[in-house]
Amino acid sequence: MQITAAVSRGPSAAPVLETLELEEPRAGEMRIRLVATGICHTDLHEHPGRRAPHPIVLGHEGAGVVDALGDGVRGFAVGDHVILSGSSCGDCRNCREGRVTYCDLTMPLCFGGQRRDGSTALSCGGETVHSHFCGQSSFATHALVSERTAVKVDKDLPLEMLGPLACGVITGAGGIIEALKVGFGASVAILGAGGVGLSAVMAARLIGAEQIVAVDINPARLELALELGATHAINSADPDATTQVRAVTGRGVDFTFNTTNVGEVHTMALDVLAMNGTAGFVAAPLGAWAPAMFPMLGGGRQLRGILGGDANPGLFLPRLIEYWRQGRFPFDRLLTFYRFDEIARAFDDIHHGRVIKPVLLIGDAA
Ligand SMILES: [Zn+2]
Ligand SMILES: [Zn+2]
DSSP states (O other), X not given: OEEEEEEEOTTOSSOEEEEEEEOOOOTTEEEEEEEEEEOOHHHHHHTTOSSSOXXXXXXXXXXXXXXXXXXXXXXXOTTOEEEEOOOOOSOSHHHHTTOGGGOTTHHHHHHSSSOTTSOOSEEETTEEEBOOGGGTOOSBSEEEEEGGGEXXXXXXXXXXXXXXXXXXXXXXXXXXXXXXXXXXXXXXXXXXXXXXXXXXXXXXXXXXXXXXXXXXXXXXXXHHHHHHTOSEEEETTSTXXXXXXXXXXXXXXXXEEEOOOOHHHHHHHHHTEEEEEEEEESSOOSSOOOGGGGGGGGGTOEEEEOSGGGOOHHHHHHHHHHHHHTTSOOGGGGEEEEEGGXXXXXXXXXXXXXXXXXXXXXXXOO
16 A cells, blocks of 8 residues: 655655555554654664664554454454563563563564564665564554554544654663662662653652752753752753762662763762662763773672563553553643654754653554
8 A cells, every 4th residue: 555654765854754654564563553653762872774784674662453454364453452572582481480671582573674574664766665663663554563563542532642652751660660660769870861760760769769860951941850859950061960879868779761862871870889780771972981980880789781670561651651640640741742744843953862762743543
């Protein structure tokens, strides 16, 4: 069928809407009619062609309605409302043990721009266009996804809000709750107050952390972090920011959760850590990083990379939605909505930090 999709090719600043051909769903796949999709920094990084091949349709925070089923799909019916999450193989040991974010095939399945067998779902006048980005390619009116990628949600929920739950929000909330297991009486510093960091702030409050320290260079984001549950806000541009974070408890913090890829922030994340504390991060530091910090690990401290918040989307997302319904996890405060054809403006706004989480409205849920 013919679809409209935002294609990344060439030197444009943002993906451009084009008409493409989408093939029929194969065995185990469903066709999703997208209602909305979030835009994430990973889309920004991949748009110029970093890991994924071009031309490609990016987008990996989709939410939509099941439109057609391939052979062998169980557990979903046409008309079901779904959130799309990342891709995983289902066969490797980590998948079989339920740790799907650490699937052995995460990199080729999420960034290969194709199915596991090397085929793509999209073309343009005979030219191959890469698909299945993070299992989705959701910058489109329709997408083919593996059954494994979708999480069913109630039809009375506002579907246009839910896509970001499966990447940015779960990365932050899962990082605090599932990976670091921050709990009652704990102190945590959250470094970077973007979509991931602010989701982490809300999760830390939800789970009962005693001190929740938000660190960012943007005063407006620090203000929002305080509204969402941070107990302290510290501007990382202050020369003594590290001292200020340590002073919150007088002994450093039990946990840091670093949502940035900035080398200095990775250094700070270890520097502010109490004895026996754990530093979690979601993105490796850009460029060479300071091995001089490694003696910090001698005090029983741990440094831990976290993918997708360590969380199983099928179990974790329904819980986040229920906490949202109860008014205890107001992730909707992070969202700014755009029409699909405003994708260039949305890319520019997130790139310049004018919005936290842009969401493209693509179609109606009904
Ligand atoms: Zn993402
Ligand atoms: Zn796997």
